[in-house]
Amino acid sequence: MEAVYSIIPAGVLSQVFVGLSRTTILFIVASGLTLILGVLRIPNVAHGSLYMIGAFTAFTVTKLSGGGSAGFWIALVIAPLIVALISLIAERGMFQFLYEREHLMLLLLTFAFSLVFGDLVKLVWGGEYKSVPVPHIFQGFVPLFGGLPFPLYNLFLLLAGPVVAILLYLLTNKTKMGKIARAAAVDREMVGAVGINVSRVFATVFVIGCYLAGLGGVLVAPTVSVTLGMDHNLIIEAFLIVIMGGLGNIWGALLGALIFGLTQSLGILIWPKFGIIFPYLAVVVVLLFRPTGLLKSTW
Amino acid sequence: MSRQTILGLGAGIIVLLLFPVFLPRFYVYLVSIILLYGLLATSLNLVLGYGGIFQFHHAVFYGVGAYGTTLMLTKTGLPPMLAFIVGPLASAAFGLVIGIICIRLSKLYFGMLQISLGSLVWAIVYRWYSFTGGDDGIHGIPIPEMLSSPKSAYYYTLIITLASLFVMWKIIRSPFGSALQGIRDNPVRSEMIGINVRMHQLLALVLAGFFAGVAGSLFVVVDNTVFPDMLFWTLSLEILIMCLLGGWFTFLGPMLGAAVIVALRTFVSAYTDYWALVLGIIMMLVILFLPNGILGYVEEKFKRGFMEPEIEGQ
Amino acid sequence: MLEVTSLSKTFDGFKAVNDANLAVGKGEIVAVIGPNGAGKTTLFNLITGIIKPDSGRVLFKNEDITGLPPHEVCRKRISRSFQIVNVFQRLTVFENVQISVLSREKMTWNLFTPSASLAIKETDEILESVGLLKKKNRTTALLSHGDRKVLEIAMALGGNPEFLILDEPTAGMAAEETSRCIDLIKKLSQTMGLTILFCEHDMEIVFGIANRIMVMVRGGTVIQGSCEEVRCNEAVQDAYLGGSDVCLM
Incomplete structure (x- = not known):
C-alpha cells in the first residue's frame, strides 16, 4: 500500500486535470444536447455528427488560413457558425414539421441525419485521420503542483468551460428569449397561447444547441485526431451526462460532465484496461437513487 | 386465421424450403441473413410495437447471444449443440439485468440509459482481447458438422426462425400479449385494472432478449464469425428502422422491413460506399410519408375499405 | 366500507389534498363535489394508489391500503374510471x-x-x-x-369490484347519453349491490343519485352528510356561491 500512496498523488492530480479538461468538451457538447432535449424534446442523435463536422471544418479553416495560429482562432469563430447554419437548414427544412411526432420517430429522424452527415463528411473530407495544430500561444506545458507538466492548451480548455457555462446562464436566465424557451420547456401550449411565435423560439434553441456541438468539435480538434466515427462514442457519453444530470437541465449537464470526466480519468488510473466502466457505474448508481437525474429534469 | 392467410403462409414456407435447390450459394446466404435479421427485428417489435417500451439498444442482446454461443463453442468442451441454447439464455439473463436497472425509469430515460449501458458492453467486448478477440472478433468458429454447409445452415436458420416467430405470435395472442398491448396503450389504466406493469414489461424484455439471442446464435451458424459491431448502437437503430419501415404495429412488418433493408444494403453496397447516406434518406422518407410502415399502410387501406360505411351507418 | 382519515398530499408546495376525510358505507352511493381544482381527482388518485399520500390513512374493509400500488388496490376489489378517457x-x-x-x-x-x-x-x-x-x-x-x-x-x-370509483362519469356527454349513464350507475348500485364513490359537476345528477355527499374545497373536507344537510350548510353555500362556477340549486 505504501508504494501506491507514494505514486498516486502526482499521478492522481495530473489525471484529475486531464479529466477536467475533457469535462469541458463534454459539458459544452452535452449542454447543447440537453438544451434541445429540454425545450424541443428531441433526443438528438445527430448532435455527435455536428460535433464531428465542427472538428472537420476547423481542420479545413485552419488549413486554408495557412496553418498558423490565426487559423485556429478563425476556425473557433467560423466553424461553429457553419454547424449552426447546417442545423438551421435541417430545422427549417424538416424538424419543424415533426415536433408533434412521438419521441421514437424524432430519435430515428435524428439518427437518419447522423447517417447522412456521417457519409457527407466521408464524401467531403475522406476517411483519413486529420490533425489540427495547437495554436502557437498554447503550445508547450506549464508546471503544475510540484513541477508536473500540464499542457497549456488543456489549461485553456479548463478556462473555456466556465466561460461557456456563464454565457449559457446569462442567455437562459437574463434574456427574453431564454425565459420564453424555459417557459416553453415546461408548457409549450401555454407559451403558444399567449401569442409567442413558438416555432421561432424552437428554431433558435435548436440552432444554439447545435452551435455548442460545433464549438465542442473545434475545441477538441487540436487534442485528438480528427476522424470519421469520432461522433459515435461522444454521443453516447453526452447521453449519459444528460441523463445523469437530469434531462433538459444545463447545470445538470455541467454536474454530469464533471462526474463523467473525473470517474473516467480516475478509473483509467485504477484499472487501465477497463477504466471506461467507472463512468457507467456512476450513472447506474445515480439513477438508482434519483431515477430522473441529479438536478430537476424538465421532463 | 382465414383460409387465405394459411394458404399464403404455406406457399411462402414451401418457396423458402425450395430456395437452396435453385438459388446460387450467395443468395442462400443472403436469405439466411434476412431471416435472422427478421427474427431480430420481430423480437425487438415484441417490446417496441406491442410493448411500447423504448428498447433503443436491442442489438446488444443479439451480440450477447452470438458471443455467448461462440465462447461456448470455442472455449469449452461441452457438447456443441448446448451452445445454441446457452447463447440465447445468456441474452435473456442479460435482458433481465438491464431490465431490472432500467425498468423504473420513464420512457426516454429508459431508452437512453439502455443505449448507454449497451455501449458499455460493446466497449468491454471491444477491449477484452484475451476473451472476446477484441476488435477483430472471432473468426472460423467451429460449427457442428451437421450445420456447417451453407445449405444446412440455411435450413437450420429457416426452421429456428419459423419456430421462434410462431412462439412469438402465440405470445402476442396470449393473455400476456393482450396485457402487454394494454400497457403499451395506457400504463396507468393497466395498473388500475390490476396488472403489475413493471413485472410484465420485465418478462417482455427477457423474452425479447432471448429471441434476439437466438438470432445471434443463428448468425454464428450462418457466418461462422462474431465481431463487436454486432452490438454497436448504430445496429440497434438500424433494427428500429426495419420495424418502422415494415410496420411496427403489425406482426410480419419487421420481417418485411428486414428483408427490404438487408437486400438493399447488399445491392447498394455493391455500387457505392455510401450506404449510410442511402439508408438515411430512406429513413427520412419513411418517417415523413409512411409513419405506420409498409404493412401498416396496407392494413389501413384494407381496413378503410369496409370500416368506414359501418361508422357512417352508426 | 371505505374510511379516509386526514389524507394530505403536497405538490411542489401546493397543497392539492389537505386533511381530507371521507367515509363510505356498504351499498352507499357517495358523491364528492367541489369547485374546479378542489382536489377531487387527486383524492381518487390517492385512494387508488396512483399517487402516494404524504400523510393520512386509507382503510378499506378495516384493512390499511394506504400507499399500496394501484394493481394491488385493484386486487382488493376496488375499481375506478377516469375523468379523462383512459382506454x-x-x-x-x-x-x-x-x-x-x-x-x-x-x-x-x-x-x-x-x-x-x-x-x-x-x-x-x-x-x-x-x-x-x-x-x-x-x-x-x-x-x-x-x-x-x-x-x-x-x-x-x-x-x-365491490367498490367502484367514478371520476366525472358523465363529463362531456350529450343529454341522452347522460341519462343512460345515470341509469347504468343506478342499476350497478341496485342490482349488483356495488358501493359507489363518484365526483361530478352537475348538481342535478349528484342530488339525483347520491345517498350522501362530501364537499371538498381547497383540498380539504368541508362537510360530509346527507343531501339535505349539504344543501343547507352555510360553508358550502359560501364556497359555491362566493365566486365559483357551479350553482347548487
Missing part, C-alpha cells in the same frame, strides 16, 4: 374489457393460450350490461366520447 386505444372494445377480466383472473402470465378463447362469456355479459355489446369489435379509437366513458366503466367492472 386502450389500439384495441377493440371487447379486448379492453377482456384484459380487465383476464387480469382479475390472474391469467396475464399465461403465454400460450390464445386470448381469443378466454373469458368470452363474462366479457360479453359485462358489455351487454352496459349496452356496448353491439360495438364489441370496434377499435376503441373509433368510438364516440360517450361510448368511451361507458367503456371506462365496463373496464372497471371487469375487475368484479
